[in-house]
Amino acid sequence: MSKEIEKAALIGGGVIGGGWAARLLLNGIDVNVYDPSETAERTLNEMLANAKRAYSKLTMAPLLKPGKLVFLDSIEKAVQDVAFVQESAPERLELKRSILNQIDQYTPETALICSSTSGLKPSALQSEMKHPERFMVGHPFNPVYLLPLVEICGGENTSAESKQSAANFYRQIGMKPLILRKEIDAFIADRLLEAVWREGLWLIRDDVATTEELDDAIRFGFGLRWAQMGLFETYRVAGGEAGMRHFISQFGPTLSLPWTKLMDVPELNEELIEKIVSQSDAQSGMHSIRELERIRDDNLVAIMQGLKLHDWGAGAVLKEYEERLYKKAHSGVVSSEPDFSKPLSLHESKVRPDWLDYNGHMTESRYLQVFGDATDALLNFIGMDETYRKQGFSVYTVETHIRHLLEVAGGEPLSVKTQLLGFDEKRFRIVHKLIHVSSGDVLATGEHMLLSVNTNEGKACPFGKILYEKLEKIWQGHQNLDVPDYAGKGIRRLEQ
Ligand SMILES: NC(=O)c1ccc[n+]([C@@H]2O[C@H](COP(=O)([O-])OP(=O)(O)OC[C@H]3O[C@@H](n4cnc5c(N)ncnc54)[C@H](O)[C@@H]3O)[C@@H](O)[C@H]2O)c1
Structure with a gap:
């Protein structure tokens, strides 16, 4: 298995x-x-x-x-x-x-x-x-x-x-x-949810709150806390420096106050059901279920992306997932020993629906996105992995020149060909060509200078041995390739 x-x-x-x-x-x-x-x-x-x-x-x-x-x-x-x-x-x-x-x-x-x-x-x-x-x-x-x-x-x-x-x-x-x-x-989770649901039903039945007010009580307050720390870590923080023991001694006794209906469940008779349904219609009836699903999905995506920035909870799961996707995408495209007499083919992609501009073509910033992903694929290929980064080394892009040559529509498959133009002990220069897979047309070129960095000291440093040797290996083939005539040139002056 x-x-x-x-x-x-x-x-x-x-x-x-x-x-x-x-x-x-x-x-x-x-x-x-x-x-x-x-x-x-x-x-x-x-x-x-x-x-x-x-x-x-x-x-x-x-x-x-x-x-x-x-x-x-x-x-x-x-x-x-x-x-x-x-x-x-x-x-x-x-x-x-x-x-x-x-x-x-x-x-x-x-x-x-x-x-x-x-x-x-x-x-x-x-x-x-x-x-x-x-x-x-x-x-x-x-x-x-x-x-x-x-x-x-x-x-x-x-x-x-x-x-x-x-x-x-x-x-x-x-x-x-x-x-x-x-x-x-x-x-576990439904046991917890059911306790909240049961209390909610009582509050509606007793005319304490409507469905909308109950949802507001959750989403503007503790719901936000729960999404990132759950219950107990949140309470630990709430206990201040004195911590969990203090929190329990302060709030534990309130559990015996008559706040909660505990295990009693209100009778779900027609009257209560009708009350809940009509309140819910008033709250959300203006949206179809598919619309509500999209609103919910967008919000969940935003929350998970926010948590990803802090490598936390569901965001940490998303981060790990993305790393696997990148690794898989790159390892699927790269053969273990590619032919170094040709540019490298390390990255493939597709024009996604949300990459389109108002003309229905891939928007400008996504060209850099694809070139950035192709650079990541190259870095991965030459050995800049998690272990290398953990040692305090990385490689930063310090200069980029993109030429936008042709438009491309949504859904079209893309591939990137990468040529090493030169390197020394701290820098390398590459050019990517973005290819429209079905026609073979070159859609754009991206030339980039990359710099080896010691991330602890925040300054340039020589490449690690693995990276340098791999660059040498690629160079043995790529030094014989024609250097594109646009390489090394910036944007032309208007008067030229
Ligand atoms: N809805 C939730 O939020 C949720 C969350 C977690 C788990 N679940 C569990 O998931 C299961 C499905 O729930 P749901 O919400 O998708 O219900 P649902 O009514 O939306 O879907 C059930 C599906 O099963 C089909 N079905 C009926 N008889 C069948 C048969 N003999 N063989 C195969 N399919 C048959 C139905 O046509 C229907 O499409 C339940 O066990 C539920 O407890 C639901």
Whole structure:
């Protein structure tokens, strides 16, 4: 099970199954879907369109080539040739058990099987399986294609190895697996959420607050804190220098005040349901669900990008994911020993929809983006990796000259050819050519000077041995290439 999973099956393609489909496909995994509903294919494709839009904003890293999506008309056909199955059917024990037994019967014995259930215990779900050791709950959060958390909960018969394999797979697709220590109803996150939801229902029923006021109480205050530190780290900070013990002694006693309704749940009768529904309509009825999904996605992307700046929480997961994407994109393009008698082909990309300007062409700044990514690919190729940077060395771009030659429309595939023009012990000079893959036209050229830097001292220094030797190796071939006539020239003066 240690091999990377390349094909998966989804049983149930509703809100959650559709979200899984988007995450898997956008991470280059082929997906088979079985869902008996006639509308499943349409709604899943709508969700996929929203997810593509969100990913194009989430990261500038070159995304993987999307996997292939196939709808099949039986569980048997969907699961027979895959290494991973995620069940996301309606939350009914008997239905899920019967679906999981069929999956167990028809999928290869080595395939992992996970259920998206929000609360059913895995021991109850796996009780009739022939190979229950590879089954567990993999509980995601909506929207599955953006939120990293997935709770892994094994049952009595789940093997520890399967849980680790599933965790590795979920990491591969940009998620943060949380393996539960014990099997419990509703797992961790929903237990917490339900406590808040229950209190919310009381506050609406007792006319203390409307749905909008409750949402405001969350999103303008503690919701922001929760997104970055959760509950306990936030309280630790709230305790001041005296810390957690002081916080508990100060606020612990309030738990016994009659603030909370604790485990009592208000009766969800028609009157209360109608009240909630009409308040919610007044609050959000002006937006369609697809619009609300896009608003939500944009906000989540912004939060995760903000956290990425501080390498923190969900932002740290995003950062790691992007590093993997860059590495994968670059290692996929580079053969271990390229032909140094030609310019290097180290980077490929595609003009994304949000890269377009008002003329429908790739906007100016994205040319530099693609050249910057190609320079990163070259640096990676010559050995400037995490280890090199941790030693306090890096390479900075100190000069750039871009010539914009041709326009290019959205969706067009791009590749970059890179030529080394010269180097010494502290600097190298390169020229990138941006190629339109389908026509072979040169769309732009970018000439760059790079400088080796000691990041601790903040000044130039000689290249490390690995980088210098690799540059020498490239130079053995590239010194024989023609130097482009525009190289070394700046922007022409108007009077010339
Ligand atoms: N909605 C959430 O926020 C959320 C979050 C985490 C987990 N979950 C869990 O995910 C699962 C699915 O929930 P959802 O919100 O996607 O529900 P949903 O109603 O949107 O989707 C369920 C899908 O299952 C399909 N289905 C019905 N019978 C089926 C069968 N026999 N075989 C295969 N598919 C069948 C339906 O046609 C539907 O498309 C549930 O177990 C739920 O508890 C939901």
